[in-house]
Amino acid sequence: MPVPRRLTVLLAAVLLLGGLSVWAVVHAAARAESRSLPRAGEPAAGPGAVTLAAGHERRMLFRTMAWGPHRDEVVSVPADDPGAPRVSAGVRCLRFHASSGTGACLQAVHGSLGDTYRAVVLDARLRERRAFPLAGIPTRTRVSPSGRMAAWTVFVSGDSYAGTNFSTRTSILDTRTWSLQDNLETYRVVKDGRPYHAADVNLWGVTFADDGHFWVTLATGGRTWLARGDVAARTLTTVRRNVECPSLSPDGTRVAFKKRVPGLPEDAPWRLYVLDLRTMRETPVAERRSVDDQAVWLDARTLGYALPGDFGADVWTAPADGSGAPRRLLTAALAPVVVE
Amino acid sequence: MYLADSRGAPAAVEHRGRRWAAVPGTVLALGAVSLITDVSAEMVTAVLPLYLVSGLGLSPLGFGVLDGVYNGVGALVRLAGGHLADGGGGRHKAVAVAGYGLSALCKPLLLVAHTLPVIGAVLALDRTGKGLRTAPRDALISLATPPERRGRAFGVHRAMDTTGALCGPVLAFLVLGVAAEGYDAVFTVSSCVAALGVVVLVLFVPGRPARADANVSAAADVNANINAAGTAVHTTAHTAARADANVSAGAGIDADVNANINAAGTADARGSAASSTPLRVTALLRMPGVRRLAACAVLLGLTTVSDSFVYLLLQRRFEVPAQWFPLLPLGTAAAFLLLAVPAGVVADRIGRRRLFLLGHLALLGAYGLVLAAPGGPLPAVVAVLVLHGAFYAATDGVLAAAVTGLVPEAMRARGLALVGTGQALARFACSIAFGAAWTAWGDGPALAVAAAGLAISTPAAIAALRPSAGPSGDPSAGSSASPSRQRAT
Numbered sequence: 001m002p003v004p005r006r007l008t009v010l011l012a013a014v015l016l017l018g019g020l021s022v023w024a025v026v027h028a029a030a031r032a033e034s035r036s037l038p039r040a041g042e043p044a045a046g047p048g049a050v051t052l053a054a055g056h057e058r059r060m061l062f063r064t065m066a067w068g069p070h071r072d073e074v075v076s077v078p079a080d081d082p083g084a085p086r087v088s089a090g091v092r093c094l095r096f097h098a099s100s101g102t103g104a105c106l107q108a109v110h111g112s113l114g115d116t117y118r119a120v121v122l123d124a125r126l127r128e129r130r131a132f133p134l135a136g137i138p139t140r141t142r143v144s145p146s147g148r149m150a151a152w153t154v155f156v157s158g159d160s161y162a163g164t165n166f167s168t169r170t171s172i173l174d175t176r177t178w179s180l181q182d183n184l185e186t187y188r189v190v191k192d193g194r195p196y197h198a199a200d201v202n203l204w205g206v207t208f209a210d211d212g213h214f215w216v217t218l219a220t221g222g223r224t225w226l227a228r229g230d231v232a233a234r235t236l237t238t239v240r241r242n243v244e245c246p247s248l249s250p251d252g253t254r255v256a257f258k259k260r261v262p263g264l265p266e267d268a269p270w271r272l273y274v275l276d277l278r279t280m281r282e283t284p285v286a287e288r289r290s291v292d293d294q295a296v297w298l299d300a301r302t303l304g305y306a307l308p309g310d311f312g313a314d315v316w317t318a319p320a321d322g323s324g325a326p327r328r329l330l331t332a333a334l335a336p337v338v339v340e
Numbered sequence: 341m342y343l344a345d346s347r348g349a350p351a352a353v354e355h356r357g358r359r360w361a362a363v364p365g366t367v368l369a370l371g372a373v374s375l376i377t378d379v380s381a382e383m384v385t386a387v388l389p390l391y392l393v394s395g396l397g398l399s400p401l402g403f404g405v406l407d408g409v410y411n412g413v414g415a416l417v418r419l420a421g422g423h424l425a426d427g428g429g430g431r432h433k434a435v436a437v438a439g440y441g442l443s444a445l446c447k448p449l450l451l452v453a454h455t456l457p458v459i460g461a462v463l464a465l466d467r468t469g470k471g472l473r474t475a476p477r478d479a480l481i482s483l484a485t486p487p488e489r490r491g492r493a494f495g496v497h498r499a500m501d502t503t504g505a506l507c508g509p510v511l512a513f514l515v516l517g518v519a520a521e522g523y524d525a526v527f528t529v530s531s532c533v534a535a536l537g538v539v540v541l542v543l544f545v546p547g548r549p550a551r552a553d554a555n556v557s558a559a560a561d562v563n564a565n566i567n568a569a570g571t572a573v574h575t576t577a578h579t580a581a582r583a584d585a586n587v588s589a590g591a592g593i594d595a596d597v598n599a600n601i602n603a604a605g606t607a608d609a610r611g612s613a614a615s616s617t618p619l620r621v622t623a624l625l626r627m628p629g630v631r632r633l634a635a636c637a638v639l640l641g642l643t644t645v646s647d648s649f650v651y652l653l654l655q656r657r658f659e660v661p662a663q664w665f666p667l668l669p670l671g672t673a674a675a676f677l678l679l680a681v682p683a684g685v686v687a688d689r690i691g692r693r694r695l696f697l698l699g700h701l702a703l704l705g706a707y708g709l710v711l712a713a714p715g716g717p718l719p720a721v722v723a724v725l726v727l728h729g730a731f732y733a734a735t736d737g738v739l740a741a742a743v744t745g746l747v748p749e750a751m752r753a754r755g756l757a758l759v760g761t762g763q764a765l766a767r768f769a770c771s772i773a774f775g776a777a778w779t780a781w782g783d784g785p786a787l788a789v790a791a792a793g794l795a796i797s798t799p800a801a802i803a804a805l806r807p808s809a810g811p812s813g814d815p816s817a818g819s820s821a822s823p824s825r826q827r828a829t
Contacts, residue, residue, distance in 0.1 A: 006543045013539040017532035024529060025515055028522030035520075094394070114386070114513035116663060133663035137393045155389055156665060166389060169665075186656070198779035199652060199786075267455035292398065308397055 038068030042311075043331055045070040048087035052101045053124040058340045060298075063093055065311040066332035074105065074126065079298075079338055082330050089126045094138045096335045097296075098122075100147030102175060106138030106154075119152050121175050132180060135169050140245070140294050144208035148176055149231070151206035151214065168204040170216065172231060187229065189218065190237045196220075203227075203236070205245040205294045207255070215246040215255060226255065226275070240280070244270070245294035247303075249320070253277055256285070256295040256303050256320060264290065272305060274320050283322040296336055304329060304336045366484035367493045369544040370477055371500030376537035377440060378501055380447060381466070382508025383530040387516065388459075391523045398456055413464070415761045415768075417471030422757025425476035432476040432483070432753055433547040439473025440541055442466075444534035450527045475757035480545060482744035482752055490744055491692055494737030495684020502677040506670070624755055629746040633693065634759045636801040637739060640700050641766030643793035645707070645774055647672070650728060653710050653783055658721050668725065675729020676736075683733040684741070692742035693805045699734025700798050702727045707791040711784065739763070 001009075038044070043066045050061065058079040064070055064086050074096050075086035093105035094117075103122030108115045117134035119141070136154035143150050153170040170184040184203045189196045202219040206229070209215065218227040218238055226243035227236045247256045255277060258270040268290030274283045285303060295305040303320050306313040311332035318326040330336065392398045425435040446466040453459045478494070485493040511533075515526050625631050645653075651668045654660055660668070687695040706727035713720045740756060747755030770790070777786035 001543070010539065010543055013536060017536050021529040021532045024525040025519055025522065028515075028519030028525035032520040032522060110517070114509065114516070115390070133661065135663060135665040137389055139393060155393055183655070196779075197782050199649065199775050199783065266457045306397075313397060 035067040035071060036069055038066075042066045042068070043083070043086055043333075045073070045075055045086035045088050047090060048076075050074065050076045050087055050089035050091075050126055051124055052098050052103055052122070052126070052339055054101070054340065058338065060330075060336055060338050061096065061098060062315065062330060062336040063096055063334045064088070064332060065309075065313060065334055067311065074103075076339075077330075091122070091126050093120075093335070095141045095152070096337065097141050097143050098337050098339055099143040099145055102143050102147035102150065104141045104143050104150040104152065106134065106141050106152055117154065119150070119171075119173075121150060121173070129175070130178060132171075132173065139168070140205045142206050142208060142294075144211050144214075145250075146211055148211045149174055149208055149214075151208070153204040153206070168202045170203040170206060172206065172214075174211075174231075181231070181234075184216070184229070184236070187234045187236045189227075190235060191218075191220075191225070192238060207246050207248045207294070209248055209252055215248055217244045217246065219244075224260070226257065240275070243275070247295045247297060249297050250300055254320065256297065258291050258293070258295075272303070272318070274303075274322070283320075285318050285320065285322055285326075286324055287316065287318050287326045289326075296338075298329075298336070298338050306334050362489060363493050363496045364484045366545055367481050367497055368500075369540065370481055371497045373440065373537050373541045373545065374477070374497060374501040375504035375507075376533055376540060377443065378504030379508040379511060380530045380534035380537065381443070382505045383512035383515075383526055383533070384447065384450065384508075386509035386512045387523060387526050391526075392456070392459070395521065395523045396454060414467050414471040415764045417468050418474055418757045418761050418764070419754075421472040422475035422479075422753040422755075424472075425479060425753035426751055430750075432480045433541075433545060435476040435753075436473045436480065436545075437538065437541055439469045439471070439476070440534075440538050442469030442472065444469075444531070444538050447527060447531035447534050450530075451524055474760060475753040478740045478744070478756045478760075479753035482741070482756075483749060484546075487745055488688060490741040491684040491687030491695075491738060492681065493684070494741045495681040495687070495733070498684075498733070498737040499677050499680040502673055502680065506673055506677065621754070621758060624747065624751060624758055627746065630743070630755060630759075632804050633739075633742060633746060634762050636693075636696075636804055637759050637763040638766040639797045640794070640801055641763040642770050642773075643790055643797050644700075644703065644767050644770055645787065645790050646767060646771045647728075649771070649774055649778075650706070650710075650724075653787060654721055654724060656783060657710055658713070658718075660718075660721060668721075671722065671725030672728045672732065675726045676732040677729075679730050679733035680737060683730075684737055687734075687738045687741060692738050692745065695734050696738050696742060697798060697802050697805065699731045699738065700794060700801070702734060703731040704791060704794050704798065706731065707787055707794065711787055711791060 043064065045064055045066060045068060047070075052061075059076050060079045060082060061074055061076050063072060064075045065072065066086075070086070070088045070090075072092050072094070073088040074091045074093050075088045077084045077086055091105060091107075093107050095106040097104050101124040103126060105120045105122055106117065107120060108117055117136065117138055118131045119134055119138075120131045121129045123129050134152070134154045136156035139153050139155055141150070141152040150173045151170065153168050156167050156169050169182075172181045172184065173179075184206075185201055189201060198220050200220050203216050204219075205217045206214050207216070212231045214229045214231070216227050216229050216236065218225045218236060224242060224244050225238035226240045226246055227238045229236050242259055243255070243257045244260070245258050248254075249256070253276065255275045257273055257275060259273045259282070260269045261271045264271070270290045270292055272285040272287050272291045272295060274285060275281070276283070287305070289307060291305050291307065293306045295303045297320070298304045298317060301320055302317055304315055304317050307316050308314075309332065313332075313334045314328055315330040315333045315336045316326050317329040318324060421435055421439060425432045443466045446462050446469065449462045449465075450459065453462050481493055481497055482490055511529070512526050515529055516522060519525050625634070647669065650672075651665070654668055655665055683695060683699075706724045709720055709724050709727070739759065743755050743759045744752060774786055774790060777789055780786075781789075
């Protein structure tokens with residue numbers, strides 16, 4: 001093919017492919033724009049005061065995912081009327097948890113060269129006390145029952161071609177001394193009674209027992225364990241296989257977790273279970289769908305967890321003892337927590 | 341008189357004073373294809389974790405489990421790519437188009453893949469395309485470039501490739517900046533960019549660059565030189581070069597290649613017509629130069645700790661602030677990008693295999709720094725990344741250039757695939773062993789063992805690759821000697 005002809009073909013290809021690209025971006029931008037407008041039939045939200053302080057009515061805080069100006073903000077509804085209009089203090093969080101007047105909010109900071117992420121410790125009025133940069137995409141966060149300790153997990157991805165190496169990084173923060181244990185992988189690991197170290201150890205999903213002790217998922221060699229962590233001794237001790245995203249009950253006797261059940265499809269491999277820590281007996285929760293979330297205890301008997309929904313995610317609830325049936329609690333919502 | 345320069349167009353252009361023009365158009369075209377393709381690929385890589393976690397609400401943990409399987413398949417596909425490309429008298433371009441095309445087709449598939457297993461399958465297919473195209477592409481680069489300039493040509497190609505890899509994420513996040521959560525837009529743009537790469541490949545990379553390209557442009561340069569210098573001497577030189585290229589089918593350019601062909605059996609090595617038997621691998625390995633270089637690449641590959649381990653070690657042993665962690669691979673890439681062309685030029689001067697070994701000394705230096713300065717200051721981290729990037733600059737394209745100096749044209753892609761696959765499998769074995777060593781002894785001792793292995797392997801490789809080491813002499817010394825010889829004339 002002569003050179004002018006080749007250049008003509010190239011120009012045509014550039015125009016065609018460029019046009020298609022621009023169309024795709026413009027289309028997506030318009031869609032993003034439309035999402036900032038509220039829509040009829042969706043949970044309504046408006047600005048207002050949100051507090052984590054005690055002495056108010058029992059309420060539920062969560063990240064609302066309904067389209068509109070308050071999308072992705074932490075909102076509050078009365079716990080006994082979850083369908084009520086959502087009240088937002090204007091704090092955006094990808095993941096959120098709170099306890100005893102302390103909030104942990106993992107948020108995105110939009111930059112010109114991509115998003116960066118930070119963990120923000122919030123006071124009872126959701127004002128920023130201190131922020132910490134994060135190494136990757138937020139996935140889990142928890143505050144200890146006393147409100148003193150906070151923990152979070154982010155995904156860190158490799159950079160290889162078509163990189164498929166994902167790892168996690170879990171940190172624990174003491175909000176009294178502001179000392180940050182940046183990477184829990186530096187803890188000494190005792191697996192099956194013996195000291196253990198491996199490059200592929202990953203930790204995620206801390207749930208606090210008290211300010212010095214917690215439970216967490218430990219993964220290595222393609223398997224997962226429930227591990228008990230000691231903040232002062234900096235140790236992790238595995239106690240049981242095939243446990244992910246533990247969530248300790250308010251009385252500290254049971255752990256709700258997601259379990260990889262054999263025979264389920266590879267893209268939906270988990271079921272929600274509750275482990276009794278005294279008898280080490282597992283009870284399946286009535287939810288029959290695959291749950292990929294760290295459940296929360298809405299009270300001593302009830303679990304809340306997110307499932308994919310029309311707006312990204314909905315929050316569902318089911319009894320922790322395996323009885324009853326799952327029920328949708330919140331539409332267009334993620335990361336719920338009950339504050340009293 | 342510039343005898344070496346007279347061999348082909350590119351060199352002839354250079355002595356008109358334009359250094360960049362010393363790289364043949366075909367190489368620049370292939371570099372552009374790689375740049376464009378890497379923009380496309382890295383757009384996807386950059387947003388994939390975000391897409392999985394935020395867009396699809398999935399936990400990507402355990403996603404990397406099949407990585408090893410993909411690597412093994414990728415290595416075998418590369419061998420197949422080399423084999424197919426050399427068959428039937430040279431189908432390099434066709435196989436490269438198939439490889440780039442396959443990867444390009446995978447990008448729109450991401451628009452409809454919504455579960456981890458399906459996305460994993462699409463990425464595996466993408467990787468198959470990459471495995472398929474690597475050897476024919478490097479063969480095309482070598483076939484378009486006179487031997488004494490191949491280090492530079494591969495350096496330019498790798499620099500363009502890395503530029504694309506660095507630009508991809510920027511473009512992806514620009515799209516996401518304009519269209520929040522517009523992952524479909526990112527994948528669409530990535531598809532279009534990948535398609536453009538294939539278009540450039542089809543349009544601007546000649547199917548048979550070795551002779552056709554050289555002849556056409558050499559002829560053009562003859563005219564240019566006549567106009568410029570007005571001497572009959574140049575004309576003669578170029579005409580002679582053309583004749584030489586036509587007659588010798590490229591093999592005669594490098595004396596050492598002849599030696600290798602003789603060692604391997606003339607008919608065997610030259611049999612470009614009936615060249616589709618697996619026995620070619622044995623034929624390749626019967627060439628002492630190829631065998632030694634492949635053995636050294638494997639030996640050194642066995643002590644090359646994979647990138648993800650290097651970053652993991654940096655993270656654990658140095659006080660790298662959390663938000664810096666995603667920048668570590670960029671540090672390596674930036675150093676690679678900046679050093680690739682200079683390293684290629686140096687390789688052409690001092691010998692590719694010498695630089696290949698020096699590159700491993702840089703890697704040894706990086707290991708040493710990580711071992712010696714745990715919790716060290718940030719400049720130490722930067723130094724490790726620069727050494728790591730220098731290692732890639734001095735080894736990646738340089739090894740390919742060294743291979744092409746040893747393997748006759750008819751088996752070029754196979755030779756590249758063989759050495760590349762050997763190196764990749766060795767590195768994969770090292771990853772497994774390193775992971776096991778880490779589990780058994782901890783990260784520091786594991787790295788110390790790898791460093792010790794590298795410290796032993798490098799002198800062994802130096803001994804094996806010494807110019808006097810074999811009957812066939814040292815090809816890279818040969819090719820490096822020629823330019824200086826000509827400069828002296």
